[in-house]
């Protein structure tokens with residue numbers, strides 16, 4: 203098969219279903235060789251099944267190349283085996299898509315430590331661990347004088363970057379992933395690796411219960427893949443450290459935190475002075491975005 207990622211070797215984590223499955227199939231359609239990682243968990247992260255093998259079978263049926271990998275992405279050694287499986291089987295690794303995820307939604311006042319830890323582990327550690335091992339692989343290639351043109355695409359969420367009540371664990375992990383994306387982009391540029399993230403919105407088993415009764419999110423999980431595949435292509439070499447909101451045909455850049463209005467007294471403040479300073483700064487500053495990412499008053 204030929205396409206914009208022809209011959210590239212790609213790992214997609216959490217690729218047995220939902221958005222990750224869409225990524226794996228589109229990568230294959232566009233000519234990539236795909237490691238379909240998934241431990242086959244339920245939405246809450248428990249259990250395991252062989253659903254990744256079905257995606258590999260679909261890719262093979264369309265004439266593409268793919269292998270199954272059943273590692274838990276949050277297992278540091280398992281993530282190393284995942285990266286090694288791509289190199290051992292296909293001879294190299296060009297693209298890592300960190301997509302695997304779980305949900306354990308709860309208001310903060312009721313959240314248990316286990317609910318917190320499980321979600322932080324799968325998302326944040328489960329993004330760090332494959333990223334860490336892929337980055338070490340690309341650094342060793344670059345140091346050996348080989349040309350590297352590699353990609354990492356992480357998966358964040360509006361829940362984290364804009365702040366959705368009821369998802370403190372998930373949102374904190376996703377905000378962490380957005381921050382990690384910016385840092386990794388700065389660290390890995392010197393090795394020829396770009397690092398970006400998508401904040402998708404689509405109807406999957408993860409989101410079906412979050413919709414108000416009768417409402418539906420008119421967005422197919424397969425709508426996210428074109429952006430992820432393009433970011434993985436040679437054309438996207440100059441783009442790094444960015445987060446993109448993607449829903450159906452809508453793409454927008456999630457503009458990051460930046461320093462707004464400020465003041466410098468030239469020496470330490472007395473708390474009693476700040477009552478006339480901080481409210482004035484907040485008054486001048488752009489408000490935080492709404493949960494849909496739009497600045498109040500500027501919604502489209």
Ligand SMILES: NC(=O)c1ccc[n+]([C@@H]2O[C@H](COP(=O)([O-])OP(=O)(O)OC[C@H]3O[C@@H](n4cnc5c(N)ncnc54)[C@H](O)[C@@H]3O)[C@@H](O)[C@H]2O)c1
Pocket residue numbers: 215216217218219220221222239240241242243244245247273274275276301302303304324328357358359360401402403404405406407408409423
């Ligand atoms: N669906 C949305 O609207 C939406 C919105 C924002 C962000 N996201 C993010 O997109 C990603 C995909 O979500 P989805 O909606 O397709 O959900 P999904 O539940 O359909 O798919 C997630 C996949 O990850 C796998 N997985 C879970 N834990 C794993 C682990 N430790 N190791 C390997 N695989 C594991 C699951 O088995 C599952 O196949 C997630 O990171 C999610 O947080 C989704």
